[in-house]
Amino acid sequence: xxxxxxxxxxxxxxxxxxxxxxxxxxxxxxxxxxxxxxxxxxxxxxxxxxxxxxxxxxxxxxxxxxxxxxxxxxxxxxxxxxxxxxxxxxxxxxxxxxxxxxxxxxxxxxxxxxxxxxxxxxxxxxxxxxxxxxxxxxxxxxxxxxxxxxxxxxxxxxxxxxxxxxxxxxxxxxxxxxxxxxxxxxxxxxxxxxxxxxxxxxxxxxxxxxxxxxxxxxxxxxxxxxxxxxxxxxxxxxxxxxxxxxxxxxxxxxxxxxxxxxxxxxxxxxxxxxxxxxxxxxxxxxxxxxxxxxxxxxxxxxxxxxxxx
Amino acid sequence: xxxxxxxxxxxxxxxxxxxxxxxxxxxxxxxxxxxxxxxxxxxxxxxxxxxxxxxxxxxxxxxxxxxxxxxxxxxxxxxxxxxxxxxxxxxxxxxxxxxxxxxxxxxxxxxxxxxxxxxxxxxxxxxxxxxxxxxxxxxxxxxxxxxxxxxxxxxxxxxxxxxxxxxxxxxxxxxxxxxxxxxxxxxxxxxxxxxxxxxxxxxxxxxxxxxxxxxxxxxxxxxxxxxxxxxxxxxxxxxxxxxxxxxxxxxxxxxxxxxxxxxxxxxxxxxxxxxxxxxxxxxxxxxxxxxxxxxxxxxxxxxxxxxxxxxxxxxxxxxxxxxxxxxxxxxxxxxxxxxxxxxxxxxxxxxxxxxxxxxxxxxxxxxxxxxxxxxxxxxxxxxxxxxxxxxxxxxxxxxxxxxxxxxxxxxxxxxxxxxxxxxxxxxxxxxxx
Numbered sequence: 251x252x253x254x255x256x257x258x259x260x261x262x263x264x265x266x267x268x269x270x271x272x273x274x275x276x277x278x279x280x281x282x283x284x285x286x287x288x289x290x291x292x293x294x295x296x297x298x299x300x301x302x303x304x305x306x307x308x309x310x311x312x313x314x315x316x317x318x319x320x321x322x323x324x325x326x327x328x329x330x331x332x333x334x335x336x337x338x339x340x341x342x343x344x345x346x347x348x349x350x351x352x353x354x355x356x357x358x359x360x361x362x363x364x365x366x367x368x369x370x371x372x373x374x375x376x377x378x379x380x381x382x383x384x385x386x387x388x389x390x391x392x393x394x395x396x397x398x399x400x401x402x403x404x405x406x407x408x409x410x411x412x413x414x415x416x417x418x419x420x421x422x423x424x425x426x427x428x429x430x431x432x433x434x435x436x437x438x439x440x441x442x443x444x445x446x447x448x449x450x451x452x453x454x455x456x457x458x459x460x461x462x463x464x465x466x467x468x469x470x471x472x473x474x475x476x477x478x479x480x481x482x483x484x485x486x487x488x489x490x491x492x493x494x495x496x497x498x499x500x501x502x503x504x505x506x507x508x509x510x511x512x513x514x515x516x517x518x519x520x521x522x523x524x525x526x527x528x529x530x531x532x533x534x535x536x537x538x539x540x541x542x543x544x545x546x547x548x549x550x551x552x553x554x555x556x557x558x559x
Numbered sequence: 560x561x562x563x564x565x566x567x568x569x570x571x572x573x574x575x576x577x578x579x580x581x582x583x584x585x586x587x588x589x590x591x592x593x594x595x596x597x598x599x600x601x602x603x604x605x606x607x608x609x610x611x612x613x614x615x616x617x618x619x620x621x622x623x624x625x626x627x628x629x630x631x632x633x634x635x636x637x638x639x640x641x642x643x644x645x646x647x648x649x650x651x652x653x654x655x656x657x658x659x660x661x662x663x664x665x666x667x668x669x670x671x672x673x674x675x676x677x678x679x680x681x682x683x684x685x686x687x688x689x690x691x692x693x694x695x696x697x698x699x700x701x702x703x704x705x706x707x708x709x710x711x712x713x714x715x716x717x718x719x720x721x722x723x724x725x726x727x728x729x730x731x732x733x734x735x736x737x738x739x740x741x742x743x744x745x746x747x748x749x750x751x752x753x754x755x756x757x758x759x760x761x762x763x764x765x766x767x768x769x770x771x772x773x774x775x776x777x778x779x780x781x782x783x784x785x786x787x788x789x790x791x792x793x794x795x796x797x798x799x800x801x802x803x804x805x806x807x808x809x810x811x812x813x814x815x816x817x818x819x820x821x822x823x824x825x826x827x828x829x830x831x832x833x834x835x836x837x838x839x840x841x842x843x844x845x846x847x848x849x850x851x852x853x854x855x856x857x858x859x860x861x862x863x864x865x866x867x868x869x870x871x872x873x874x875x876x877x878x879x880x881x882x883x884x885x886x887x888x889x890x891x892x893x894x895x896x897x898x899x900x901x902x903x904x905x906x907x908x909x910x911x912x913x914x915x916x917x918x919x920x921x922x923x924x925x926x927x928x929x930x931x932x933x934x935x936x937x938x939x940x941x942x943x944x945x946x947x948x949x950x951x952x953x954x955x956x957x958x959x960x961x962x963x964x965x966x967x968x969x970x971x972x973x974x975x976x977x978x979x980x981x982x983x984x985x986x987x988x989x990x991x992x
Contacts, residue, residue, distance in 0.1 A: 258598075260595050260598060260600060260601075260921075261595075262591075262592055262595075262915055262918060262919070263591075264591075264594045264595045264598075265590075265591040265592075265594035266591070268594065289598075291598070291599075367968075367969060367972065370972050370973070371968070371972045375972045375973050375974070401588060401915070413973035413974060414973075416969075416973050417909075417912060417966075417970060417973050418912055420916075420969045421912055421913060421914070421915040421916040421966070421969070422915045422916075422919075423919075455567070463588075464587070464588040464591070465585060465586075465587065465588070468586045468591070469585045469586055470569055470570040470574060471570075471571055471574040472569075473569065473570075474567035474568070474569050475567050475568050475569070475570065476565065476567040476568075477567075477568075480565065531570070532570050537568075537570075
């Protein structure tokens with residue numbers, strides 16, 4: 251079977267995407283599959299035509315890779331591909347919309363507000379920020395409403411840090427999500443499969459000596475990972491159930507990663523949904539597979555074969 | 560942070576084994592952003608890659624072929640740790656253009672002048688020793704100094720380069736504080752990133768001040784022959800043979816792919832440099848050295864440098880013209896040679912924080928923070944005009960103007976104040992345009 255991995259792109263997460271692409275290609279080649287890696291540029295459509303039978307695995311992070319655009323293009327060209335379809339991707343991509351959808355099924359998520367830069371200009375930033383702090387208290391997490399890899403994310407502990415965090419966030423996109431910071435156990439649950447056949451991999455617990463930011467994610471050492479997470483049997487069931495509910499409710503396909511914090515009451519609070527989770531050396535989905543006793547190449551092959559079916 | 564019952568993993572079993580100096584070597588969010596810079600959609604004003612498209616490639620291919628056919632058994636063999644004697648002879652002729660009189664025995668050939676920087680730092684710096692350097696300073700040098708755990712103290716520059724009175728007072732202060740200053744690191748010509756040149760008048764002053772304080776000068780001169788209008792100024796090495804280690808390079812005047820640079824040092828220093836170089840690399844590449852020898856022997860290398868100057872001058876003009884047209888609220892120097900314009904952003908902007916916005920707008924630059932060891936520099940950015948065509952430069956600056964406007968708006972909304980960040984690598988890798 252021919253597999254064409256799409257990696258790179260023009261988003262802020264190009265670097266992560268390229269690394270994910272190389273790792274997945276290596277694993278699939280070890281399984282005997284014929285794999286090529288392709289960037290998303292003007293040569294893409296001719297390449298898709300040339301390899302019409304190939305299964306495409308879009309490993310692009312950030313806009314166009316995760317917002318449903320690339321998926322729409324693959325649907326236009328009649329390409330078989332791994333992952334969530336364009337319509338569902340569009341919903342999952344906008345954090346506030348996704349939260350509203352899975353919130354209906356009782357999945358908990360921290361209090362948040364999503365606001366564009368223009369609103370701060372129109373009604374006065376100080377007053378809006380004061381209102382946010384009055385409503386949610388501190389600490390807060392400020393992050394771009396779209397995007398991943400913790401780019402543009404700041405954990406704000408003091409009121410006076412908020413303005414800078416907002417400017418940092420708006421450098422990555424025109425809409426910010428400001429969320430209550432939850433204290434608890436940080437856990438990532440990767441899901442493989444689609445619909446009722448979807449299964450949750452072992453939860454990965456993240457213990458970081460500060461915010462789980464870009465530096466912590468991509469420089470091994472600052473984070474200690476526990477796979478499976480050090481949760482009770484009940485806690486483990488709860489995080490798996492939350493992840494599967496989100497995955498199914500949002501109509502995600504083949505693979506996803508749901509990030510959450512288990513709060514002091516043992517409730518999983520979902521923070522983020524990733525339809526193209528990172529698959530680099532330090533990423534969480536590969537850790538979940540290996541930590542759960544699975545062969546990573548076999549997991550990837552299963553994903554590809556499911557998409558080809 | 561480990562659990563008493565079950566250990567986790569930190570994904571790097573050797574994390575506790577690294578030397579303390581390795582902990583500062585970290586991938587950064589900013590460095591990751593540069594990964595889009597080589598895509599054709601992005602106008603990169605970030606990297607310092609020379610425009611080697613201007614080289615006579617067919618002629619070089621022929622020379623390379625002849626080299627392997629006629630001298631292959633030497634070119635592909637190990638060579639001398641100090642470097643090929645014939646090339647060292649030619650290097651003395653190149654340096655004569657900047658007033659340096661040196662014997663081939665004084666020259667140590669290195670793998671780019673970057674290796675010479677590393678060797679000099681290695682043989683002089685103990686952890687905590689002080690290196691005095693211009694503010695701002697070449698990021699590649701700061702990386703070496705950081706790796707050797709030096710403490711870098713910056714000295715201001717103005718339009719005429721390093722300010723002698725500031726150098727004098729800094730050295731006096733450091734001495735009073737009981738600090739050990741090992742050398743002054745300076746790029747006197749068409750400074751990277753500052754673009755300025757140390758004036759003729761100041762050169763002997765800097766030499767005298769360092770001599771008086773017992774401080775060695777490390778004169779790094781990759782751009783000296785790339786002046787647009789005037790003849791090269793005499794190197795400080797021509798004013799003091801004992802007090803100056805001079806670094807030169809073929810990377811900007813010919814091609815960086817060969818990785819050939821050199822150091823000229825006082826006798827005793829040179830001996831140590833050779834031993835340190837042999838310990839690091841055994842010998843510089845013979846193939847590269849002989850290729851450069853052949854080029855210097857058979858090609859019109861001085862004519863090629865003239866061509867480079869004309870090309871870079873045209874690009875400099877394009878950049879300055881575009882800045883005047885599109886970002887008049889910023890200020891900058893007009894370099895008379897070299898590769899870089901050092902731009903001061905409008906009040907309140909932070910070049911590091913603005914970079915993601917620039918990448919979204921498909922234009923890249925290097926934030927000023929990369930050129931300081933102390934976290935300052937956020938008010939500036941470095942723009943390179945060496946690699947993109949004049950049309951692309953104009954387009955890049957036009958995009959940058961939109962980025963500056965948008966960031967100004969964000970800052971005006973929130974009225975935020977900049978606070979410097981940590982010591983990660985905020986610079987593109989050398990293969991990025």
